Amino acid sequence: MAITAVYPDLRDRPVLITGGGSGIGAALTEGFVRQGSKVAFIDIADAPSNALCDRLEREAGVRPLFVKADLRDIEALRAAIHYAEAAHGPALVLINNAARDDRHDIAAVTSEFWDANQAVNLKPHFFTAQAVAEGMKKAGTGSIINFTSTSFMINLGTLPSYAAAKAGIIGLTKGLAGALGKHGIRVNAIAPGWVITERQQELWVTEEGLAAHVAKQCIHEVMKPDDIVGPCLFLASDSSRMLTAQTMIVDGGFL
Structure with a gap:
């Protein structure tokens, strides 16, 4: 990963990332590790997460903290956050990245599928923010970054439940920003376009x-996970201290 900007205020800052073991999340984990942040990430998958930690320890001399948890289990999620904060201190940057963009046909969606889809793609965003908010309030500062998607903005018809969740994330972002801004906590969203991860490729x-x-796209280049790191670092850093309740679209100009 090429480091294009260094944010001194991110050094030693506790950062918590959901879904940080693969795809865009793995790029974010590496990006913050290379800024010198104290990085913890929550993921459900052992193999890619441990491989990422091994590689970063070997290449960067720092091993991020991997905490295994199923985000659909809110009590397990809270326990994972507590474990990460016990190791690194209260999170001052939260990145809600985890998601599942499984394709689904309208006629095949059941109530159970809908609830399970929302339980991954929307519900954890609120409860992770709830869990870190008190620590951020005490510090008088914090940055929460929620990952939405351009999929609902372009009327993509192959994943309506996912699109509904991603649209809801923007509403949640604005609601949290309004509630937490008086405590010095900023809440923003990033809406990536089509980022070609291994999962997408497969x-x-x-x-x-x-x-x-x-x-x-205006920029005729394939988007890769690393292309999302810079915008996220900016929103996490004090360089964006007066930027909140916003959605940053990173799609190469598709929209």
């Missing part, structure tokens, strides 16, 4: 489909 990318998408 499940949904075709040469023709990707070429057509990139052709509609």
Whole structure:
């Protein structure tokens, strides 16, 4: 990963990332580790998370803290956050990155599927923020970054429950920003476009489909996970101290 900017205020700052073991989350974990932050991430998958920790310890000389938890289990999520904060101190940066963009047909969606989908893609965003808010209030500062998506903005029809959750994240972001701003806590959202992770490559990318998408971007380059790191570092740092309740679209100009 190429480091394009260094934010001195992020050094030693406790950072908590959900879904930080693979995809965009892994790039974020590495980005903050290379800023010198105290990084903890929550993920459900052992193998990629441990491999990431091993690589960063080898390359950067620092091992992030991996805490295994299922975000759908709110008590387990709270316990994971408590464990991370016991190790690093109260989180002053929270990045709600974890998500599952499984495709689904309207006719096939059951009540159980809907609840399970929202339990991954929307519900944890609130409860992670709730869990770290008191520590941020005591510190008088904090940055919460919620990951939404451009999928609902472009009327993508292959994942309506996911799109509903991602639209809800923007409302949640604005509501949290209004409630927490008086305590010095900023809450913003990042809306990535089509970022080509390993999961995307394995499940949904075709040469023709990707070429057509990139052709509609202003910047005709394939977006990679590393492209999301810089915007996230900026929102986490004091450089954006008066920026809150906003959604930053990072899509190469597709919209």
